[in-house]
Amino acid sequence: MKTASRVLNDDPRVAPATRELVASAMRRLDYRPDPAARSLRAGRDRSVGVVVDSIGDVFFAALVASVETVLSEAGYHVLIASSHRDPVRERAIVQDFLQRRCAGVIVTPSRPDSLAGLRTGDVPVVFADRVGDLPGSTSVVVEDLALARQATEHLIAHGHRRIALLGDIPVVATTQARHAGYRQAMVDAGIGVDERLVRTDCPDASEVLRVIEDLFALDEPPTALISANTRLSLGVVPALHLVGRTDTALLAFGDFAMAETLAPAVTVIDHDPQRVGRAAAEALLDRLRPRAASPAEDAASPAEEGTTPLEAADVVLVPAGLIARGSGELPPRPTPAVRTNRTTAPTATTATT
Amino acid sequence: MKTASRVLNDDPRVAPATRELVASAMRRLDYRPDPAARSLRAGRDRSVGVVVDSIGDVFFAALVASVETVLSEAGYHVLIASSHRDPVRERAIVQDFLQRRCAGVIVTPSRPDSLAGLRTGDVPVVFADRVGDLPGSTSVVVEDLALARQATEHLIAHGHRRIALLGDIPVVATTQARHAGYRQAMVDAGIGVDERLVRTDCPDASEVLRVIEDLFALDEPPTALISANTRLSLGVVPALHLVGRTDTALLAFGDFAMAETLAPAVTVIDHDPQRVGRAAAEALLDRLRPRAASPAEDAASPAEEGTTPLEAADVVLVPAGLIARGSGELPPRPTPAVRTNRTTAPTATTATT
């Protein structure tokens, strides 16, 4: 009997007695519906596609892990792929997910417009960690700008004026926002921005050592560093140890293993990938069961008028804060040997904007 | 025309001219075959299921990343799931993968027999990092026993006799093998094993601190520690710093971020998850294209006689070595206050086996 299908899909139009009969038979036979057949006919698969920069990166691995936890509890399969921060590859992967009839997609966009113009149909897309640009999508992020501002102000409050920023490549949305926050704080403090201290050109941790050496070779080297993401921090810390400049203040975006155990312990913005992942997965689930809303809420929604109603909130903010551990509270070390005579008071040194 | 299907599946029985005609039409229309339909009819999907302890664990994340790299190059999709070291869950996930018609499965088995008796049909299963028990499967591992032996001998060579072993739970195959290697080295050196120093009961890094405290509370505390996996190392190192016992020698299985930067830097067995992942993926690919073998090799294979020929090598070994960085070369610190008089020469202290 084909009523079986109705039981399987929780169709309400089936007598409770019949339902129980069918359900028990299914249990006895250990019957499991064929996902391919179901997907083929229904045009939708109970799977969610997830694209991140790289599944091997500790930050994204943790993010994906919590996405998986939430989604697998909800009965979804998780398809994972790495974009390696290539927008073309990212787009191809998402297209493939759509073709595979994924119920939804979660992406850490390699650039804000990486999926621009993509026809997603009614498949919800959630951008994780970075704001993405696609009509109807939701982005789950931390307050990058405000947190970068806070980080910078923290260092300024500890007496620093020569603060360097190390970031990914500027096309990455988070790098942009963190850069802007840094800028605001520096300008507002009347210090201004020395462009030589802004190094948002470190796609890989492997390049960090060279950049650090560059910075310390400046005639007025930085006394403090902000590392804009975990991957870079994993390069910055060893580099500082290597060049023997652990007296440099350091503030890292993203907590990481051993941050507390190092000497000095690393002050971080606890930008938590697990929280971001969970929030992204939950945002997606919300969009995946539109009928699950209570009747009351349904009634409250505006009448359809041809246009899809604008999502009230297409940006979800995940909380994050600063954890002071030592490296971010180091005082500026006296300007190096070159200038032993302190003629100018540190507070008077104002760079041009 | 249904010749299209033949072109798609590289069927040789199609005229080259026709093939090119069809192929160009496909290109022009940007045609992509429907995976669900294909899977439904062909009974096989171009995807590989991967089950690891946890995708959030740095070790397994790196392993999965390299599996993904290899398999996606070969045109396979990767389905990833975390078993959370629950054999029941692990088995259910694999069954689900099989039902989804995965072309192959890669598993880090939570215990050797976790998939025992599972009917996999002709779907190849590769066990990664730990030896698994399933007819016809391949296991890709490092030489756990020999490496554990080497690690232990390294510490013994640096004068240690009180060497503690911290491992996962004993059902995990790697823990068993490493335990055995440790045992061999201790016995062969004439030191013998003090069971109080063998702590293969640390499923989580969170429990490590308590175990470390236990060990140091012994009347004859260890002067050296072996951490049997990366996850534990991430707990052991902070714990040693916390209790102020960084003078304890440490040898960790598995390299990890900051190991080189910590003070002291951590001596490790460079059990590389990327190598294991790559080898596992390649072993799977080998089994996925049996006809890709050269005709010569085909001819050389014994005639089929009803029984599946035994795999020549169902265990693939991945190389690994010891990287001395400091922590593993620390000398035993003089026995604590309790016994200041060195009446017995260290080489003469032999514990019971």
Add this chain to the structure above:
DNA sequence: CTGAAAGCGCTTACAG
């Protein structure tokens, strides 16, 4: 070497 038919296992309308 190429085509026409049947069917993989479900779900979706359409009748009863």
Add this chain to the structure above:
DNA sequence: CTGAAAGCGCTTACAG
């Protein structure tokens, strides 16, 4: 509330 038919988009034998 339940059943019989058609079809999702491919591939697999089977004829020509």
